[in-house]
Amino acid sequence: xxxxxxxxxxxPADVLALASGDGDAGLPHGAALMAFAEAIAGWDDxxxxxxxxxxVAEAGExxxxxxxxxxxxxxxxxxxxxxxxAQHAPDVMTRVVGLAxxxxxxxxxxxxxx
Amino acid sequence: MTTVVRDDLSDAxxxxxxxxxxxxxxxxxxxxxxxxxxxxxxxxxxAPTPPWVRPFGDPALDLAYRLGRHAGTITKDWYEQIVTxxxxxxxxxxxxxxxxxALPPVAFARAIGAPLPALPPAVPGPPxxxxxxxxxxxxxxxxPVAAPADRMPSVVQALSAVPDDWNNLWQLAExxxxxxxxxxxxxxxxxTLSRPQMELVAGRLSLxxxxxx
Numbered sequence: 001x002x003x004x005x006x007x008x009x010x011x012p013a014d015v016l017a018l019a020s021g022d023g024d025a026g027l028p029h030g031a032a033l034m035a036f037a038e039a040i041a042g043w044d045d046x047x048x049x050x051x052x053x054x055x056v057a058e059a060g061e062x063x064x065x066x067x068x069x070x071x072x073x074x075x076x077x078x079x080x081x082x083x084x085x086a087q088h089a090p091d092v093m094t095r096v097v098g099l100a101x102x103x104x105x106x107x108x109x110x111x112x113x114x
Numbered sequence: 115m116t117t118v119v120r121d122d123l124s125d126a127x128x129x130x131x132x133x134x135x136x137x138x139x140x141x142x143x144x145x146x147x148x149x150x151x152x153x154x155x156x157x158x159x160x161a162p163t164p165p166w167v168r169p170f171g172d173p174a175l176d177l178a179y180r181l182g183r184h185a186g187t188i189t190k191d192w193y194e195q196i197v198t199x200x201x202x203x204x205x206x207x208x209x210x211x212x213x214x215x216a217l218p219p220v221a222f223a224r225a226i227g228a229p230l231p232a233l234p235p236a237v238p239g240p241p242x243x244x245x246x247x248x249x250x251x252x253x254x255x256x257x258p259v260a261a262p263a264d265r266m267p268s269v270v271q272a273l274s275a276v277p278d279d280w281n282n283l284w285q286l287a288e289x290x291x292x293x294x295x296x297x298x299x300x301x302x303x304x305x306t307l308s309r310p311q312m313e314l315v316a317g318r319l320s321l322x323x324x325x326x327x
Contacts, residue, residue, distance in 0.1 A: 002317050006310035008300035013310050018317045027310055037318040040225045043160065052227055059306075061117065066306040068225035069123055070315045072218040073290035077269060078325035079217070080283065082185035083177075083210035085193065085256030086268035088326075100326050 019103045029059045033067055040071045117226050126289035127219035127231065133282045134215045136237045139245050140205045141174075141212070143236035149178045149209055150216035150233055156182030157217055158224075173201045174209050181213045186324040190256040204245055204275050207257050211279025218286055246275050291316075 006013035006027065017025035021038055024030030032055045039051035055064045080086065088096060135147045152170070156162060156179040163169045165184035168176040173196045180188060197203055219231045246260035254268035258275055265271075273280040284294070291312070296302040300309050307315070320326070 002310060002313035005300040005308075005313050009308055009310050011308075011310060013314065015317075018314070018321050021318060025314055027308075027314055029311065030314060033307075033311055033314050034318045036225075037315045038322060040221065041319050041322040045224075048225070049227065052225070063306045065117065065119055065123075065226055066304055067311075067315050068222050069120075069290040070307070070312050071225055071319050072222035073287055074316045074319045074323075075221040076214045076218045076283070076286060076290070078320055078323040079181055079185045079214050080210065080272050081269050081325055082188050082323075083181050083213070084207065084268070084272035085188075085190050086272055087254050088268070089254060089264070096326070103321060105321065105324065105326055 015099070016102060029055070029063070032058050036064070036067055037071055040068070040075075117228055119226070119228075120289075123222075123289045126286050127222065130215045130282055130286055131219055131231060131234060133278070134212055135234050137239045137241050138208050138212070138278065139243060139276045140202065140208055140241050142241060143238065145174070146208075146212045147233055147236040149174055149212045152178040153182035153213040153216055154220050154233075156180075156184075157220065158230075159183065173199055174205065177201075177206065177209050178213050181210060182217065193256050203258050204249070207273055207275045208279060210257075211273050211276055211282065215279065215282050215286070218290060222290070242278070244276070244278055246277065249275055 002013050002018070003015050011027055013027050013030075014023065014025045017023050017030070017034070021034050025034065027033070032051070036051040036055045039048040042048070052064060055067060134150045135143045137143050138146055141149070152175045162183045163179070165180060165187040169179055170176050177196060193206065196206065216233070223230050248261040249258040250261035250263040252259045252263040252268070252271065254264050255272055257272070259271040260274035260277075263271065273283055288294075292302060303309055303312070
C-alpha cells in the first residue's frame, strides 16, 4: 500500500525504510511519523511524549491526531490478523513474499495458517 | 494543551466501548467487560507475563491477555489447544472481537497523551445468539467464517462469524483509517496526512508488531 500510494501520489517512498526506521522514507515528516509509530508500538511513555511533541512541532496537532488514529487502527488490524490466523491468498502471496524477505520478516505462509 | 479530536473519531471510540460491554453472540456484557479489562491490562502492563504463560487459567481471559500483549505469538496449534479445552470456535472469534474493540480507544488516547477512557458498566442481559447464518472452515484463517469462505481477503472475513463484532471493526476502521470505498483511491486523505504518510505509520507499526498485514 505504501509503495502503490506513494507512486500514485508522485512521492515514491523508500519501502525498505520501514524495516530500519531510519530516515524519512522519502516522505514529508517521514522521520517524525516513523518515530511516532515506533513509540506507540513501544512501552516507554517518555519516548512517546517526545515523539508526539516532535510531530506536533513539525506538522501540527491535527496531523498528530490523525497519525495516532492510523496507529490505533493498526493496533487493531494486526490483532485481527494474528488472532484469526489470517493469511494472504496464494495469488497475493507471490507478490508479497519477496517484500517480506526484504523487510527482514518471516515469509508469510501460502498454504494456510501456521 | 487541549487536544481536539474529530467528532467522528470520538463517536466511533465511544460506540466501540459501548459495544464491548453489551451482550454478544455467546458472552454476556459482564464477561465481555472482564475480557476487555484483561486485554487493556496486558496492553499497558509495564511487566507483562511471557507469551507462554497463561496467567488466568481461563481460556477466554488467557486469549485476551495474549492477544492484548503478545498477539504475534498466537498460533494455530494454540488455537486448537484452547478449542480442545472447550472454547467454541465462535467464542474465540467473539473474544478477538472484544479485544480489538477495547484496545483502539486506549491506544489512541495513550498516543495523543489524553486520559485513558474507562469502560462503561456492563449492559445486563443474556447473549444475543447473533451469529452468521452458516459457518464454514476457512483456508485463509484458522477460525471459522461466514459461508462461503475465502471469497474475500482473510482480514475482511476474519470476524464474519459474529456480525456485530464485524460491524464494530469496520466502523472503527472507517473513522481511524478510511472507509472501504476510499481504500482504492491512493490520493484519498483527510487533509492532514497524505495516503502515503498514513501507510508509513501503518507499515512501521505493523512491522514492529511482526505482522505482515
